[in-house]
Amino acid sequence: xxxxxxxxxxxxxxxxxxxxxxxxxxxxxxxxxxxxxxxxxxxxxxxxxxxxxxxxxxxxxxxxxxxxxxxxxxxxxxxxxxxxxxxxxxxxxxxxxxxxxx
Amino acid sequence: xxxxxxxxxxxxxxxxxxxxxxxxxxxxxxxxxxxxxxxxxxxxxxxxxxxxxxxxxxxxxxxxxxxxxxxxxxxxxxxxxxxxxxxxxxxxxxxxxxxxxxxxxxxxxxxxxxxxxxxxxxxxxxxxxxxxxxxxxxxxxxxxxxxxxxxxxxxxxxxxxxxxxxxxxxxxxxxxxxxxxxxxxxxxxxxxxxxxxxxxxxxxxxxxxxxxxxxxxxxxxxxxxxxxxxxxxxxxxxxxxxxxxxxxxxxxxxxxxxxxxxxxxxxxxxxxxxxxxxxxxxxxxxxxxxxxxxxxxxxxxxxxxxxxxxxxxxxxxxxxxxxxxxxxxxxxxxxxxxxxxxxxxxxxxxxxxxxxxxxxxxxxxxxxxxxxxxxxxxxxxxxxxxxxxxxxxxxxxxxxxxxxxxxxxxxxxxxxxxxxxxxxxxxxxxxxxxxxxxxxxxxxxxxxxxxxxxxxxxxxxxxxxxxxxxxxxxxxxxxxxxxxxxxxxxxxxxxxxxxxxxxxxxxxxxxxxxxxxxxxxxxxxxxxxxxxxxxxxxxxxxxxxxxxxxx
Numbered sequence: 106x107x108x109x110x111x112x113x114x115x116x117x118x119x120x121x122x123x124x125x126x127x128x129x130x131x132x133x134x135x136x137x138x139x140x141x142x143x144x145x146x147x148x149x150x151x152x153x154x155x156x157x158x159x160x161x162x163x164x165x166x167x168x169x170x171x172x173x174x175x176x177x178x179x180x181x182x183x184x185x186x187x188x189x190x191x192x193x194x195x196x197x198x199x200x201x202x203x204x205x206x207x
Numbered sequence: 208x209x210x211x212x213x214x215x216x217x218x219x220x221x222x223x224x225x226x227x228x229x230x231x232x233x234x235x236x237x238x239x240x241x242x243x244x245x246x247x248x249x250x251x252x253x254x255x256x257x258x259x260x261x262x263x264x265x266x267x268x269x270x271x272x273x274x275x276x277x278x279x280x281x282x283x284x285x286x287x288x289x290x291x292x293x294x295x296x297x298x299x300x301x302x303x304x305x306x307x308x309x310x311x312x313x314x315x316x317x318x319x320x321x322x323x324x325x326x327x328x329x330x331x332x333x334x335x336x337x338x339x340x341x342x343x344x345x346x347x348x349x350x351x352x353x354x355x356x357x358x359x360x361x362x363x364x365x366x367x368x369x370x371x372x373x374x375x376x377x378x379x380x381x382x383x384x385x386x387x388x389x390x391x392x393x394x395x396x397x398x399x400x401x402x403x404x405x406x407x408x409x410x411x412x413x414x415x416x417x418x419x420x421x422x423x424x425x426x427x428x429x430x431x432x433x434x435x436x437x438x439x440x441x442x443x444x445x446x447x448x449x450x451x452x453x454x455x456x457x458x459x460x461x462x463x464x465x466x467x468x469x470x471x472x473x474x475x476x477x478x479x480x481x482x483x484x485x486x487x488x489x490x491x492x493x494x495x496x497x498x499x500x501x502x503x504x505x506x507x508x509x510x511x512x513x514x515x516x517x518x519x520x521x522x523x524x525x526x527x528x529x530x531x532x533x534x535x536x537x538x539x540x541x542x543x544x545x546x547x548x549x550x551x552x553x554x555x556x557x558x559x560x561x562x563x564x565x566x567x568x569x570x571x572x573x574x575x576x577x578x579x580x581x582x583x584x585x586x587x588x589x590x591x592x593x594x595x596x597x598x599x600x601x602x603x604x605x606x607x608x609x610x611x612x613x614x615x616x617x618x619x620x621x622x623x624x625x626x627x628x629x630x631x632x633x634x635x636x637x638x639x640x641x642x643x644x645x646x647x648x649x650x651x652x653x654x655x656x657x658x659x660x661x662x663x664x665x666x667x668x669x670x671x672x673x674x675x676x677x678x679x680x681x682x683x684x685x686x687x688x689x690x691x692x693x694x695x696x697x698x699x700x701x702x703x704x705x706x707x708x709x710x711x712x713x714x715x716x717x718x719x720x721x722x723x724x725x726x727x728x729x730x731x732x733x734x735x736x737x738x739x740x741x742x743x744x745x746x747x748x749x750x751x752x753x754x755x756x757x758x
Contacts, residue, residue, distance in 0.1 A: 114744050124747055131328040138328075142321045146477050149314060149463045150470040156310070157462025165447040167461040173313040174522075177320055177515040184324045188508045191332075196501060199748050206750070 123198040212407040243566025262408035269607045272409035273340035274495040281502040285509025287414045290421035295575045299549045305525020306551035309460025316518035322484035327507040333660045334494045335503035336749045342491040343594045346659045349738035351667040360594040362651040363488040367587035369644040375629030378576040385569040398626035404581045406615045413581045420578040428520040434559035435527025450529040479709035483645030486653030489586035528555045591617035639690035650712035651678035663739040666732035669724025677716025684708030
């Protein structure tokens with residue numbers, strides 16, 4: 106990559122906007138996902154009975170089952186949220202940065 | 208090229224028709240040979256060899272060979288990634304775990320899944336924008352090529368070979384039970400087919416074999432889960448009720464059991480699964496088969512969906528099996544399922560769909576093994592030809608034709624190694640191998656890759672020594688841990704108490720990378736740091752990234 110291209114991109118306010126928006130968005134989602142997962146793991150390690158409680162009085166199904174399924178669905182939904190914003194807003198900014206180089 | 212392929216495919220057909228299956232008949236007698244399974248499997252082999260023939264005509268350049276020309280779509284790649292992840296071990300293993308322990312199976316599934324969103328948010332797009340053929344391209348982008356590529360290639364090969372042995376031994380045993388084939392014949396058959404797919408069809412054939420298998424496996428598992436639920440009038444509560452009434456552990460299968468007992472192991476296992484996934488060379492390589500960062504992120508979205516769906520199915524299959532397999536025909540005289548707990552999904556196929564569906568699921572299990580070992584072999588061959596040969600041994604002097612030839616020779620060598628080790632390890636305890644592969648991927652491959660993309664002050668020395676220290680720590684702790692020190696060597700007590708060293712070895716690797724980078728005052732370190740800016744711009748925007756070729 107040529108130095109003039111680097112300087113041009115680096116000083117483009119849209120580039121700064123893209124990097125700061127995407128970086129914070131990606132890290133927030135990553136931290137949320139990790140928090141959900143490690144909360145689950147820590148509950149298993151320290152208070153497994155919480156997940157073993159019946160879902161309602163007399164039911165065989167325990168709280169752990171819907172919680173587990175919900176984490177799987179959550180992982181899918183959160184990737185969907187990221188892809189939705191990245192395909193729209195972030196890709197538009199990237200395209201504009203590239204066009205301004207021409 | 209194409210002519211060679213026809214000759215080899217012909218030889219293989221003769222081998223399969225006359226050798227292997229004839230052996231099976233004479234060794235196992237008439238009762239155990241599963242004709243439906245063999246017919247369906249032969250159909251799969253014929254179809255995939257047809258695809259390999261088509262792919263061989265399109266695979267002309269190194270880019271075609273390593274990345275299918277970069278022309279795979281996000282949806283296709285999502286299926287292929289999911290296919291790499293849905294190995295026979297995870298299909299049979301996790302449904303078997305649910306069958307044996309109930310809820311604990313779900314804990315494992317979730318651990319395997321949650322790495323994917325993290326990969327999407329932090330690495331997928333950057334990887335696509337920086338890389339060409341292997342993850343070493345990314346790790347060594349602004350660092351000295353020879354040491355970093357050598358380290359990355361070593362990490363890749365260690366991961367690939369450990370994983371390959373585990374797959375080969377598992378496949379030999381599985382095929383023995385399902386098809387009535389002798390163990391050695393099964394291992395040779397898997398090895399020969401995988402060499403054919405990879406040498407002739409490259410990444411294009413490997414990807415399509417994986418996609419077809421993923422579709423077959425997802426359809427088969429969906430059918431089984433629906434039939435199981437149908438038995439309980441589509442009431443999960445009814446299924447759980449009957450399962451707890453039937454299962455020896457009773458109501459305990461509905462809550463966390465002994466699988467993850469102490470907090471250290473729980474967190475360490477989580478780290479190994481998450482960072483290990485993001486350091487598996489055959490999975491990382493898939494990100495270079497799509498045209499751009501947008502398709503790369505779509506791949507992860509689809510892959511996460513398919514993998515999550517698959518794990519929900521295995522959960523239903525495991526619980527359904529607890530009730531539906533509670534009949535004498537599925538039970539071994541000494542107690543437990545015939546063939547062990549991992550056969551739960553296979554027996555359930557017979558219980559809900561009869562012999563024809565059993566044949567289908569058996570053939571799919573075989574296809575699964577073939578597809579996964581092909582992807583592994585291609586990743587290993589790329590590490591040898593693209594990283595070791597082209598960048599280290601010939602010092603970056605480009606000779607594409609020679610590099611391709613080396614990659615094909617490497618594929619054949621890896622195939623032979625896999626066959627030989629698969630046969631040698633038949634009676635060995637190989638449970639530690641997948642764990643070790645994940646530990647190395649998490650402790651050596653991932654930290655170097657991650658820091659090279661995120662940390663501007665990373666230097667060649669830091670990456671090399673840090674990665675090496677992580678690798679050695681993982682290796683040492685696995686050897687000193689319960690899986691090798693006690694189960695294999697036979698000592699009373701393990702020196703390192705946990706089966707999961709990742710928490711320590713990954714931390715050591717990151718610390719080593721940081722420490723050896725900040726203390727590095729060499730000329731090379733200044734070049735490494737100065738090159739970060741240009742790398743980061745390409746990472747963020749894709750300016751200058753590898754494009755796709757159209758055929």
